[in-house]
Amino acid sequence: MAPLRRAYGGAGVRCLVGRRLGRRRTEPAASTITDLAWMRQGRRLAVAAYGAVRCHERHTEKPVATYPYVGSHLALAIAPTGKWICSGNQDASIHIWRARDGGELTMSGYPEKVSRLAFDDTGFWLAADGAPDVTVWDFSGKGPEGTAPRSLRCHETITALAWRPGAAGHLASGGADGTVALWHATAGRPQARLRPVRELDGTGAAVAALAWAGPHLLAVA
Numbered sequence: 759m760a761p762l763r764r765a766y767g768g769a770g771v772r773c774l775v776g777r778r779l780g781r782r783r784t785e786p787a788a789s790t791i792t793d794l795a796w797m798r799q800g801r802r803l804a805v806a807a808y809g810a811v812r813c814h815e816r817h818t819e820k821p822v823a824t825y826p827y828v829g830s831h832l833a834l835a836i837a838p839t840g841k842w843i844c845s846g847n848q849d850a851s852i853h854i855w856r857a858r859d860g861g862e863l864t865m866s867g868y869p870e871k872v873s874r875l876a877f878d879d880t881g882f883w884l885a886a887d888g889a890p891d892v893t894v895w896d897f898s899g900k901g902p903e904g905t906a907p908r909s910l911r912c913h914e915t916i917t918a919l920a921w922r923p924g925a926a927g928h929l930a931s932g933g934a935d936g937t938v939a940l941w942h943a944t945a946g947r948p949q950a951r952l953r954p955v956r957e958l959d960g961t962g963a964a965v966a967a968l969a970w971a972g973p974h975l976l977a978v979a
Contacts, residue, residue: 936960
């Protein structure tokens with residue numbers, strides 16, 4: 759059986775690691791921790807709180823890397839390749855760090871706060887809310903600097919995002935009206951506005967979460 763690895767947040771973070779559930783606490787963050795993400799196949803933990811994303815090895819109290827940004831982080835996404843660290847922010851922006859050297863980029867101008875981010879399995883595509891459109895950024899090559907995203911419009915308010923497993927670029931999005939949309943999210947050229955491949959009507963209640971079980975089964979809450 760693979761080791762059990764969990765983390766939960768508060769003023770600091772306690773990590774429960776291994777079958778014995780041995781506990782390790784990081785030093786306290788400056789403010790409330792808003793999101794967590796594992797890196798390097800679970801060997802490093804990224805912790806988002808006001809002012810920075812800090813990275814800890816599984817057994818270290820102090821961070822081994824710090825990525826500063828003055829603002830409130832609402833969502834955290836790490837590329838599966840480990841190359842990019844991205845935060846969605848209260849100031850209606852996405853801030854990006856290149857993990858190896860801390861190089862930075864901010865994508866601003868969203869009409870609303872960015873509270874949902876998701877990388878696909880390849881690490882080449884990042885989906886985000888922050889507008890009536892879902893924006894999909896291309897992180898292949900040198901990353902999204904100087905490029906424009908693809909736009910996916912179906913919902914007045916986006917409430918959930920989930921990439922279908924695999925490298926095909928298929929995305930599911932959910933809205934406050936209960937609609938679920940399925941997309942070929944990486945089709946077309948930058949600045950393209952894409953239409954959903956299929957829309958699934960809900961009951962009128964907002965979609966709270968989406969979860970794929972392999973490529974053929976999508977659960978909707």
